[in-house]
Amino acid sequence: MGKVVVDRDSVYAPCCYLICRVDSDGNWNTRDEKNTVLVQSDLDWPSLAANLGFVPCLCGSGSTDGTVDCPDCGEFAEDMIYDAGEFLDSCLGEEFDDPGYFD
Numbered sequence: 001m002g003k004v005v006v007d008r009d010s011v012y013a014p015c016c017y018l019i020c021r022v023d024s025d026g027n028w029n030t031r032d033e034k035n036t037v038l039v040q041s042d043l044d045w046p047s048l049a050a051n052l053g054f055v056p057c058l059c060g061s062g063s064t065d066g067t068v069d070c071p072d073c074g075e076f077a078e079d080m081i082y083d084a085g086e087f088l089d090s091c092l093g094e095e096f097d098d099p100g101y102f103d
């Protein structure tokens with residue numbers, strides 16, 4: 001299973017996250033289109049962040065994936081999406097197992 005990282009590229013994709021495949025030397029390139037997936041929709045942030053340990057709702061009910069309001073505690077989806085973005089920003093360049101973006 002390959003390794004990937006989440007990164008940003010303020011010139012090439014200012015508002016997006018990029019999922020980049022890490023090569024055997026531990027390097028990646030945000031401009032290498034073949035080995036990069038652009039995450040354009042903020043609705044994809046919670047599931048992306050979950051790969052790195054993000055839990056969308058602090059009540060821990062698991063009733064929401066972060067893109068809908070939590071039915072148990074009422075946490076708003078927009079807040080969870082915001083939190084997911086902050087979480088991703090704190091994890092840029094951190095390797096994790098590719099859950100299927102490339103393999």
Ligand SMILES: [Zn+2]
Nearest residue numbers: 057059070073
């Ligand atoms: Zn909840």
